[in-house]
Amino acid sequence: xxxxxxLQIKGLVIGATSYPPGEPPKExxxxxxxxxxxxxxxxxxxxxESGAGKSTIGLSAMSYGRGGVRLTAGTIHLNGREIRLxxxxxxxxxxxxxxxxxxxxxxxxxxxxKQIMEQVIETCLSHGLxxxxxxxxxxxxxFRKLGxxxxxxxxxxxxxxxxxxxxxxxxxxxxxxxxPDLVIFDEPTTALDVTTQIDVLAAIKEAIRDTGVAALYxxxxxxxxxxVADEIMVLRHGRMVELGETGQIIKAPxxxxxxxxxxxxxLDHVEKAPAAPILQVQNVTARYRGTSFDVLKNVTxxxxxxxxxxxxxxxxxxxxxxxxxxxxLLPPSQGRIxxxxxxxxxxxAGRSKDDLREVQMxxxxxxxxxxxxxxxxxxxxxxxxxxxxxxxxxRDLRVQELLDHIEMGKGFAARYPAELSGGxxxxxxxxxxxxxxxxxxxxxxxxxxxxxxxxxxxLKLLLALQAETQMAxxxxxxxxxxxxxxxxxxxxxxxxxxxxYGQKSDVLSPPYDDYTDLLLSSVPEMEQGWLESVIAHRKMxxxxx
Amino acid sequence: xxxVLKLVTxxxxxxxxxxxxxxxxxxxxxxxxxxxxxxxxxxxxxxxQALANLREQxxxxxPPLTRYFSWLGGILTGDLGTxxxxxxxxxQSIKQRLGNTLFLAGCAAVISVPLxxxxxxxxxxxxxxxxxKLISGVTLTTISLPEFVAAYFVIFLLTQLIPIxxxxxxxxxxxxxxxxxxxxxxxxxxxxxxVLAHMMRMTRAAILNVMQSAxxxxxxxxxxxxxxxxxxxxxPNAIAPVVSVVMLNLAxxxxxxxxxxxxxxxxxxxxxxxxxxxxxxxxVVQAVGLIFAAVYIFxxxxxxxxxxxxxPRLRHPK
Numbered sequence: 001x002x003x004x005x006x007l008q009i010k011g012l013v014i015g016a017t018s019y020p021p022g023e024p025p026k027e028x029x030x031x032x033x034x035x036x037x038x039x040x041x042x043x044x045x046x047x048x049e050s051g052a053g054k055s056t057i058g059l060s061a062m063s064y065g066r067g068g069v070r071l072t073a074g075t076i077h078l079n080g081r082e083i084r085l086x087x088x089x090x091x092x093x094x095x096x097x098x099x100x101x102x103x104x105x106x107x108x109x110x111x112x113x114k115q116i117m118e119q120v121i122e123t124c125l126s127h128g129l130x131x132x133x134x135x136x137x138x139x140x141x142x143f144r145k146l147g148x149x150x151x152x153x154x155x156x157x158x159x160x161x162x163x164x165x166x167x168x169x170x171x172x173x174x175x176x177x178x179x180p181d182l183v184i185f186d187e188p189t190t191a192l193d194v195t196t197q198i199d200v201l202a203a204i205k206e207a208i209r210d211t212g213v214a215a216l217y218x219x220x221x222x223x224x225x226x227x228v229a230d231e232i233m234v235l236r237h238g239r240m241v242e243l244g245e246t247g248q249i250i251k252a253p254x255x256x257x258x259x260x261x262x263x264x265x266x267l268d269h270v271e272k273a274p275a276a277p278i279l280q281v282q283n284v285t286a287r288y289r290g291t292s293f294d295v296l297k298n299v300t301x302x303x304x305x306x307x308x309x310x311x312x313x314x315x316x317x318x319x320x321x322x323x324x325x326x327x328x329l330l331p332p333s334q335g336r337i338x339x340x341x342x343x344x345x346x347x348x349a350g351r352s353k354d355d356l357r358e359v360q361m362x363x364x365x366x367x368x369x370x371x372x373x374x375x376x377x378x379x380x381x382x383x384x385x386x387x388x389x390x391x392x393x394x395r396d397l398r399v400q401e402l403l404d405h406i407e408m409g410k411g412f413a414a415r416y417p418a419e420l421s422g423g424x425x426x427x428x429x430x431x432x433x434x435x436x437x438x439x440x441x442x443x444x445x446x447x448x449x450x451x452x453x454x455x456x457x458x459l460k461l462l463l464a465l466q467a468e469t470q471m472a473x474x475x476x477x478x479x480x481x482x483x484x485x486x487x488x489x490x491x492x493x494x495x496x497x498x499x500x501y502g503q504k505s506d507v508l509s510p511p512y513d514d515y516t517d518l519l520l521s522s523v524p525e526m527e528q529g530w531l532e533s534v535i536a537h538r539k540m541x542x543x544x545x
Numbered sequence: 546x547x548x549v550l551k552l553v554t555x556x557x558x559x560x561x562x563x564x565x566x567x568x569x570x571x572x573x574x575x576x577x578x579x580x581x582x583x584x585x586x587x588x589x590x591x592x593x594q595a596l597a598n599l600r601e602q603x604x605x606x607x608p609p610l611t612r613y614f615s616w617l618g619g620i621l622t623g624d625l626g627t628x629x630x631x632x633x634x635x636x637q638s639i640k641q642r643l644g645n646t647l648f649l650a651g652c653a654a655v656i657s658v659p660l661x662x663x664x665x666x667x668x669x670x671x672x673x674x675x676x677x678k679l680i681s682g683v684t685l686t687t688i689s690l691p692e693f694v695a696a697y698f699v700i701f702l703l704t705q706l707i708p709i710x711x712x713x714x715x716x717x718x719x720x721x722x723x724x725x726x727x728x729x730x731x732x733x734x735x736x737x738x739x740v741l742a743h744m745m746r747m748t749r750a751a752i753l754n755v756m757q758s759a760x761x762x763x764x765x766x767x768x769x770x771x772x773x774x775x776x777x778x779x780x781p782n783a784i785a786p787v788v789s790v791v792m793l794n795l796a797x798x799x800x801x802x803x804x805x806x807x808x809x810x811x812x813x814x815x816x817x818x819x820x821x822x823x824x825x826x827x828x829v830v831q832a833v834g835l836i837f838a839a840v841y842i843f844x845x846x847x848x849x850x851x852x853x854x855x856x857p858r859l860r861h862p863k
Contacts, residue, residue, distance in 0.1 A: 062766060095768035108759035113781035113857055123767045158857045 005077075006181055006214050007038040007061055012074035012084075014056050014065070014238070030056050030069065031238040040181065043208060043215045045229030045246070047222055047261070049451035050422065053238040054218045058184045060084075061216060062099045063091055079181065096123040100175035104187040106167040110159035117155025120174040129178050142173035145210065146203040165196035169203055176211055183208075186218045193314040194478060194522045201227060201524075202535050220451060222261055223524035226250050227531040234258050250526050260453060262526065269463065271488045271504045277302035278472050279326070279440055284335030286325050295321045296332065297497040303489065305439065306470035310487035310504075312477060312519070318496040319476045323442045326474065327359055340439060357387045360433035364445035366425035370417045376403075376428050377413030383435040402431040406461060423454035430461065434469075442474045447482055459485050480523045484508070492516050548862055552853050560846040567838040568620075572613050575827050581605055585825045586629050616831070625832040630824050635832050638817065643836065645716055645813040649729050649806075650798035653736035658791055661741050665748025665787075670775055672753055681749075684742035696735045696808040703731060714809040732809045736802060740794040747790040751783035758782070785852035792848035800837040 014031035031053040038044050046054040060071055063083045076084045079098060083091070100123070103109045110119060120142075121135035130138065136155070143151035146169040159167060168188055175183045188204060189197040205228050208215055219225045225232060225246075232249040234241040234257065242255045253259045279302060286296040295318050303309040311319045324330040326337055331346035338344065340358065345351050363369040370379055380399045384390040390398055396413070403412055406427040417425055426446060433441050443462070447455035463486060466473060475486055483490060483504075490507040492500040492515065500507055500516045512520065521534055583599040584591070600606050604615070619626060625635035664684070668677040687695065704712045714728050755761065756779055764778040803815030814833060821829035853859055 064766060066762070092768040092770060095766050097768060101763070101766045103759060103763065105759060109763045111760040111764070111778050111782070113855075114778075122764075122769075126767065126769055126773070158861050160858050161861060161863055 008077040009036040013072045015072040045225035045232040048235035052235040106171040123178045223526040275304035278305040279303040280338045284332045286332040307488040308473040309489045310483040313493035317493040358439045360438040626828040657737040661744035668749040669752035687738035688742035714811040751786045755779040784855040789848040792844040
């Protein structure tokens with residue numbers, strides 16, 4: 001029975017040196033004594049929020065520490081050999097041969113200067129596992145199994161010549177090509193659109209099943225991991241919270257934290273009745289300078305004060321471009337935008353200070369939306385100086401009020417963005433927008449980069465602020481759970497045009513148009529077998545057509 | 546039209562345009578100097594009548610625009626005029642010296658470029674460890690030495706302490722290739738010392754920059770050896786910045802080595818230029834200036850073009 005065990009980790013402790021700004025470096029422990037056993041051919045899901053240590057634990061199966069991460073204590077047995085203390089030569093021989101890795105961003109993980117085929121078969125050749133023609137034949141077979149278009153020739157392309165979803169499948173092929181015993185999937189579908197994710201997920205699942213390879217599947221999305229894993233381990237702050245068969249974890253979680261993860265998407269919002277609009281976007285068409293392609297096609301939507309319009313669509317659907325048109329960053333070639341009863345000038349230069357003040361934006365990456373060399377107090381204080389001419393103690397008082405508003409206590413005003421967590425950074429960005437006393441806030445994927453529970457907190461805060469101040473939100477997102485949780489009206493965008501628009505209850509009830517149907521049915525549901533039923537359903541439909 | 550072809554054509558056209566602009570600047574620069582060629586030939590004590598006659602004879606009374614175009618036309622047909630000091634044909638004088646300059650620069654480049662890149666790769670492989678520190682230390686020392694100090698040091702070492710080379714790099718017409726090579730050995734060593742550090746540091750920095758990329762981690766997790774990772778995955782993505790620095794150094798080897806030429810009595814373009822600057826021989830200064838400008842523009846254009854060709858996104862559009 002013992003040789004059925006592929007990977008056994010006992011008492012694993014992982015540490016790193018952290019360099020907090022303005023303080024001496026200190027040792028931190030990322031993983032506190034985790035045990036893990038994986039049998040051949042089984043799939044174990046590792047789930048948790050960022051900082052839970054799931055990627056770090058996953059990579060320890062290759063005895064690899066990213067950056068300055070060190071595997072400090074414990075044992076890691078792979079195929080019966082201890083590998084934590086193995087030397088560089090031994091590690092090189094097992095990496096790529098016995099264990100391979102699929103990362104979150106295939107686009108960054110493929111070398112842009114080399115053809116896909118060369119990279120896919122590289123491991124086979126460098127480890128002497130197959131001759132070049134054999135390896136290429138294997139790769140083509142994998143491309144076909146993973147449902148890539150023109151499997152014979154796609155390997156001749158360069159990474160930038162294929163789409164993100166295709167590249168993610170190529171990376172899976174690259175991991176499977178040397179016929180490893182174990183593949184580590186590190187959030188392989190997180191960066192993909194929901195409609196692409198489902199295909200890639202199905203391809204990965206089928207490949208795992210057909211090749212009989214064992215896998216560690218790392219993700220923050222319980223609904224995704226429920227589709228592929230036999231067992232799930234829930235992690236938090238570098239400790240195991242719960243381990244169980246997939247069915248047990250999603251149906252009958254024991255620990256409170258797991259229960260919170262399972263029910264995180266339960267936030268619901270009762271839509272408000274239609275009212276007179278504060279923002280009207282009328283027949284707006286726009287294109288980027290120097291191109292001949294309309295990125296917005298005749299878009300008409302409106303948004304009442306104190307309500308939320310969710311703009312939903314995949315990447316490239318034009319939803320962020322709509323935000324740019326409304327804020328004046330991209331002057332539309334046709335159409336009109338009215339706000340609070342006045343027509344807004346098409347370009348930024350023609351707008352009054354009040355026009356600018358009343359429309360604020362919050363971005364997806366709170367990190368890059370703040371100057372890392374300014375304190376939180378300076379960041380939030382800047383719009384107060386600009387729009388209300390507040391200075392000195394008066395400004396500091398208002399900054400503190402705003403910080404209280406976003407449920408952050410005293411002492412934060414003196415901190416730098418690098419000293420804040422992801423959720424706190426996004427709260428500071430919200431406070432900065434609030435400081436201008438806007439009538440409309442455009443939220444561009446504000447929760448996409450956050451963990452589910454943190455995102456939930458941000459959405460609750462936004463709703464509370466809306467109830468208090470009657471601000472309108474234009475909420476751009478690709479996540480339909482977020483849409484359900486926050487919106488009063490919904491506009492579904494596809495290739496620059498609005499394909500479905502109306503009150504939330506209307507948009508989200510059948511009959512659906514084809515695209516909305518595809519979008520809604522692609523959102524993973526937290527039940528085993530959901531993936532198969534959707535794929536089977538789609539095959540049936542396409543056979544029927 | 547293929548986008549690469551379009552970009553390369555644009556670069557070529559831009560290079561030519563730039564060269565034309567430089568020729569205007571050189572012409573105007575010489576024009577702005579007090580006195581003119583006739584004055585330079587006849588000296589301060591010339592009579593106004595003699596000056597007027599000579600000006601008439603040399604066409605110096607024509608408007609500047611006409612003279613510029615006749616000068617430009619001469620250059621395009623290979624006629625660079627005659628030197629004032631000795632009446633020699635400039636094109637003829639430059640031809641042999643340019644050959645010497647290119648021979649010296651070529652020898653130095655053939656050694657220094659591959660050496661700098663290999664040292665850069667090794668320094669990047671062992672970044673922060675002793676091989677890196679040794680390579681950086683040695684190359685920074687050699688670049689910090691002024692060329693003439695380095696030159697005398699090399700002369701002392703290799704002609705006095707270990708007498709294996711001639712201190713004077715005399716290259717005569719009719720010398721065989723190996724004899725020529727032997728003659729330029731010392732200046733080549735000095736030039737390699739001077740240009741090595743810059744290219745090595747750039748290679749190291751460019752590689753280390755690329756080493757942060759996710760695809761390098763992918764390569765490491767494939768179990769490839771560190772040198773394979775650097776050579777196969779990092780270097781192809783670091784070519785453009787390395788090439789641009791290499792080209793700047795090559796240009797320096799052609800146009801900036803007058804001190805080394807003087808120390809080794811090497812008869813090449815730099816010395817020729819300096820000689821004629823001191824004698825106010827303006828036609829020669831103009832001609833050599835234009836050649837130097839052309840070398841700079843050509844090499845930088847080449848760096849741009851290689852950078853374009855090294856980018857797979859441009860080479861293979863979607």
